[in-house]
Amino acid sequence: MIGRTESTRVVGLHGAILTALFLLQFILPAYHHGMLTRIMVLATYAIGYNILFGYTGLLSLGHAMFFAAGLYGAGLTVYHLAWPVLLGFVSGVLSGFILAVMIGFLALRTVGVAFMIVTMMFAQAFYLLTLYYADYTRGDEGFVLTQNMRRLALGEWTFNLADPIIRYNAALLLLSICLIACLLLVHSSRGRVLVAIRENEERATMLGYNTFANKLMAMLMSGMMCAAAGAAYGLLFGYVGSTFASIHYSISPLLWVLLGGAATTLGPLLGTLCMFYLVDISSGYTSAYLLFVGLILVLLIVCFPKGILGTIRERRLTWLP
Amino acid sequence: MSRLAITPRNRFSIMDFGPYLLLASLEGLVTAAILALTALGLSLVFGVMRVVNVAHGEFFMLGAMLTWAFTSLFLGYPVLGFALAMIGSPLIVGIIALVAERLVLRRLHYDPEATIVATIGMLYIIQQLALSFYGPEARAVIAPVTFRIQFPWFGYAGYKLLVVGISIFLLLATWFVITHTRVGLMMRATQYDRETAQAFSIPVDRVYAGVFAAGAMLAAIAAVLIVPIQQAHYLMGLDPLLLSFIVVIIGGLGSLKGTMLAALFIGMSDGMISVFFSPTLAKILATLLVALVLVYRPQGLFGEVSR
Numbered sequence: 001m002i003g004r005t006e007s008t009r010v011v012g013l014h015g016a017i018l019t020a021l022f023l024l025q026f027i028l029p030a031y032h033h034g035m036l037t038r039i040m041v042l043a044t045y046a047i048g049y050n051i052l053f054g055y056t057g058l059l060s061l062g063h064a065m066f067f068a069a070g071l072y073g074a075g076l077t078v079y080h081l082a083w084p085v086l087l088g089f090v091s092g093v094l095s096g097f098i099l100a101v102m103i104g105f106l107a108l109r110t111v112g113v114a115f116m117i118v119t120m121m122f123a124q125a126f127y128l129l130t131l132y133y134a135d136y137t138r139g140d141e142g143f144v145l146t147q148n149m150r151r152l153a154l155g156e157w158t159f160n161l162a163d164p165i166i167r168y169n170a171a172l173l174l175l176s177i178c179l180i181a182c183l184l185l186v187h188s189s190r191g192r193v194l195v196a197i198r199e200n201e202e203r204a205t206m207l208g209y210n211t212f213a214n215k216l217m218a219m220l221m222s223g224m225m226c227a228a229a230g231a232a233y234g235l236l237f238g239y240v241g242s243t244f245a246s247i248h249y250s251i252s253p254l255l256w257v258l259l260g261g262a263a264t265t266l267g268p269l270l271g272t273l274c275m276f277y278l279v280d281i282s283s284g285y286t287s288a289y290l291l292f293v294g295l296i297l298v299l300l301i302v303c304f305p306k307g308i309l310g311t312i313r314e315r316r317l318t319w320l321p
Numbered sequence: 322m323s324r325l326a327i328t329p330r331n332r333f334s335i336m337d338f339g340p341y342l343l344l345a346s347l348e349g350l351v352t353a354a355i356l357a358l359t360a361l362g363l364s365l366v367f368g369v370m371r372v373v374n375v376a377h378g379e380f381f382m383l384g385a386m387l388t389w390a391f392t393s394l395f396l397g398y399p400v401l402g403f404a405l406a407m408i409g410s411p412l413i414v415g416i417i418a419l420v421a422e423r424l425v426l427r428r429l430h431y432d433p434e435a436t437i438v439a440t441i442g443m444l445y446i447i448q449q450l451a452l453s454f455y456g457p458e459a460r461a462v463i464a465p466v467t468f469r470i471q472f473p474w475f476g477y478a479g480y481k482l483l484v485v486g487i488s489i490f491l492l493l494a495t496w497f498v499i500t501h502t503r504v505g506l507m508m509r510a511t512q513y514d515r516e517t518a519q520a521f522s523i524p525v526d527r528v529y530a531g532v533f534a535a536g537a538m539l540a541a542i543a544a545v546l547i548v549p550i551q552q553a554h555y556l557m558g559l560d561p562l563l564l565s566f567i568v569v570i571i572g573g574l575g576s577l578k579g580t581m582l583a584a585l586f587i588g589m590s591d592g593m594i595s596v597f598f599s600p601t602l603a604k605i606l607a608t609l610l611v612a613l614v615l616v617y618r619p620q621g622l623f624g625e626v627s628r
Contacts, residue, residue, distance in 0.1 A: 059434050106616050113373055113433045114615050117566065121612035124563065128605045251441055258438070288453050294445030301438045302428050 006319045007187075014183060017266065018176050025168050033164060039276050040171040041233050042252075044178045046260070046268030048225025049253035051182060054263035055191065056218040057198030058108075061116045061250050062123025065103070066223040068130065068245035069095040070230030075240030076136060078149050085152040085161065089231045096227020097220060099126075104219040108212060111201075123250055130242035142241020150235055167236050174232050175269070178225050183265050185221070186321050194218055195263075226253075255293065258300050261307030265321045270308060340474035346589065351481045351550070353588025354488035355543045357581055359561050360568040361495060362539030364580040367569065369512045369532045372426060372436045376443040377540055378562025379451075380418060384410045384541030385553035386451055389460040403465035403549075410545050411538040418537035422530050431529065444558075451555040464549035484546045491542060492581065499577070508532060564591075567611045573620050 021040070025033060045067055052058050073095030078088040107118045131139045150161040159166050185191045196204040197211050205211050234240045243249070253268075260271025278296075279289045304311055313320040363377050387410040392402035421443055429435040468479040499505040510518040511528045519525045540561070544553075551557070568587050572579030591603070 059437075061437075106612070109616050110619065113371075113437070114619060116434070116437055117373070117570065118612050118615045121566075121608045121615070125605050125608040125612070128601055128608065132599070132601045132605060254438065288449045290445045291449040291453075294442040294447075294449065297442030297445065298425055298439050301435050301442070302425055305435065 009319055010183070010321050014179065014265070017269075018172070018179070021172055021175070022169075025165070025172075030164070033168060035276065035280070037164070037168045037171045037236070039272050040168075040175045040269075041229055041236065042256075042276075043269040043272040044171075044175050044232070045226050045229035046253045046256040046272050047175075047178050047182050047265075048222045048229060050257045050262065050264075050268045051185065051194075051225065052218050052222040053254065053257055054267070055186065055198065056194045056215060058215065058218070059116050059254070060107075060119040061247075061254070062103075062119035062121070062126075063222075063226055063253055064245050064247065064249035065123040065126040066096050066099060066226035067230035067233075067249060068126065068242070069099045069223075070227030070232075071234040071240055071244050072130065072137065072230075073227065074231035075143070075145060075234040078145060078235070079143055079240070080136065082149070085150060085235055086154075089228075089235060092231025092234070093224055093228050096223045096230070099227075100220045100223025103223070104216045108215050108219065120247070120250070123245070123247065127242060127245040127247070130245050137240075137242060139242055142239055142243070145234065145238040145240065147238075150238060161236055162238065170236060171232065174228065178228070179265065179269070181221075181225075183321060186265060190214070190217070198263075255297055255300075258305075258307055259296065261309030261311070261313070264307070264309040264313065267307055267309040274308070340472070343472070344475065344477075347477060347481070349589035349591065350485050352591055353585045354485045355547050356561070356564055356568060356588045357492055357584035358488055358543035358546075359540050360565040360572075360580050360584050361492065361577065362536035362543075363565045364569045364572070364577060365539070366533055366536035368577070369508055370426075370431055370529050371433055372431055372533070373433065373440070374533075374536065375437055375440040375562070376421075376447060377440075377536070377565060378558030378560070379444050379447040380414050380537040380558075381540040381544045381561045382451060382553075382555060382558035383414050383417065383447060384544030385548045385551075385557060386455050386460070386555070387413055387541075388545045388548045389455075389462050389553045392462050399463045400465045403462075403545075406545050407542070411541040414541035415534040415538040419530055419534045422533040426533065427526070427529075448555060448558070455553075455555060457555065459552040459554040461552045462548045478550075480549060484550070487546060488543075491539075495539070496577070504531075563608075567607055570611050570615055576620075 021036075024036065028036065045063075048066070049060070049063050052060055052063075070092035072092075074088040074092030077083040077091045078085065083091065103119070103122055107115055107122065110118050130137045137143070147160065147162045152159040152161055159170075161167060161170065185194075193204065193209050193214050196207070196209070197214060201211055204214075230244065233244075256271035256275055257268050258271070259274055260267030260269065275293075275296075278292060282292050283289050300307065306314060309320060359377070359381055362380075363374060366372055366374050366377075388403070388406040391406035391409055392399060395402035395405070425439050425443070426436055429439060464478070464480040466480050466483060469476040470479050470482065471477075499508060507518070507523045507528050510521070510523055511525050515525055518528075543561075564587065568583045569580055571587065572581070572583030587607075
């Protein structure tokens with residue numbers, strides 16, 4: 001399928017980037033150190049989104065519900081039931097899985113514009129539910145996970161997830177796992193079926209593939225990754241609130257993936273990185289950062305629908321996964 | 322959209338139930354009228370162009386903001402300022418929509434998925450510009466007429482009934498244009514089959530531009546009418562957008578008759594459901610209903626099966 005030199009290049013590139021991220025923590029000043037931690041967790045969210053949007057061609061406008069399912073699945077159990085951190089994380093991912101099964105069976109009956117609106121409506125209902133059960137979630141205000149709740153006990157060691165160094169490496173670990181999982185998926189035969197569905201679903205059906213099962217698998221993987229990112233976000237940064245379920249957080253991963261390059265493994269990371277620093281730099285001059293978000297969305301979709309890495313792959317590095 | 326001014330204390334008292342029902346239906350009628358105008362704009366754009374305009378709510382918000390701007394120019398003469406806003410706001414919003422259509426949507430060749438992303442971008446741009454120019458305050462506008470209609474139990478603002486009247490007139494006018502004029506014929510031909518329409522020398526390109534502008538103008542007019550009742554605020558666009566989505570989907574995507582029926586149904590029930598359930602629960606049920614309608618009955622509850 002792919003040549004030996006190509007796969008060496010791909011492994012080398014991804015390894016180099018993960019190593020660079022690992023080494024960066026020793027030289028970055030505290031501010032950028034914290035920012036990169038956040039970027040890595042949210043890039044994981046974007047990678048999960050990209051599996052469904054980039055590779056399978058299903059544009060969801062409601063992925064904030066998976067992120068929030070992870071966030072609340074972890075946050076509520078740790079906060080109200082005093083579950084240990086690791087169990088809380090598992091419960092977050094599991095919540096994402098269950099939600100993805102339900103949404104998958106319903107929403108995957110539709111395609112195109114209807115799929116976009118259905119996912120948006122389900123996410124809106126999820127958001128309103130977090131407001132409705134304000135007794136537990138404290139709604140918009142949210143609740144804070146104290147440092148005591150965020151101690152990860154592994155055998156004899158205890159890690160304090162509020163510690164910046166541990167937080168950075170936990171985020172890096174999550175990102176690495178999801179990035180490698182995405183890379184493996186893309187290079188597997190299943191990943192190729194997903195792309196085939198994206199390019200022409202009827203043809204994929206004619207070739208004998210069960211397109212529904214494959215799309216559902218992509219939805220589950222995407223939902224679980226986004227939930228894992230949400231759970232990690234809550235546990236690492238200690239805040240759980242319903243803003244993370246709002247429509248704005250559904251649009252963000254779309255923006256990041258479009259910017260970095262849809263259907264590229266590294267695009268989500270690059271897009272999140274660029275967007276965060278763009279907003280950070282522009283907020284030094286103006287408070288109107290939403291204007292930039294809007295302008296970039298419009299410019300991207302009109303002029304560069306393939307994003308940064310997508311354009312690079314088209315022009316030069318055709319081996320980029 | 323508008324909430325009833327009845328206290329929970331006398332909510333279920335039998336004595337008050339009749340007048341209360343009357344008040345609730347009047348309020349529902351106002352909501353339905355405004356909703357019908359807004360949703361008609363969304364439905365037209367979707368029907369003819371197959372474009373889901375996520376920025377529709379922002380055109381509504383712009384209409385409201387411009388109304389405030391016009392009326393504050395003529396502070397001593399509310400009627401004059403309002404009359405000017407009735408003409409000026411939709412016109413300006415229409416021009417903005419026209420520019421957006423030429424600059425963005427046309428270049429995307431009206432691809433349904435790309436245009437959704439682009440209109441989300443427009444939503445952010447318009448919202449941020451409104452915030453930067455008008456600030457975060459809610460702006461009140463005085464109603465151009467102040468007479469009240471006295472029922473045996475309560476008085477009711479005559480302006481609200483005027484809103485219903487004007488809306489019905491505008492809806493009928495739109496319906497007339499679509500079904501009985503040459504322009505309407507071109508629109509319907511384009512909606513039915515774009516390529517064939519082009520082959521019969523219908524300027525499809527200009528029809529698209531016109532329809533997008535007209536859709537935005539309908540939202541703007543609805544906003545002009547509602548501002549004296551609600552207030553103008555830069556975030557006010559989200560509610561009418563979601564409600565219009567609900568109406569257009571339940572009525573059947575692209576079906577004008579269905580949209581009208583659904584607007585009446587949703588508008589009238591909006592107030593009533595909120596009384597018996599919490600408003601949040603009502604919204605949850607409505608959004609879930611819409612999602613399930615799209616999944617199981619894509620042609621809508623009132624729509625016919627598409628060709």
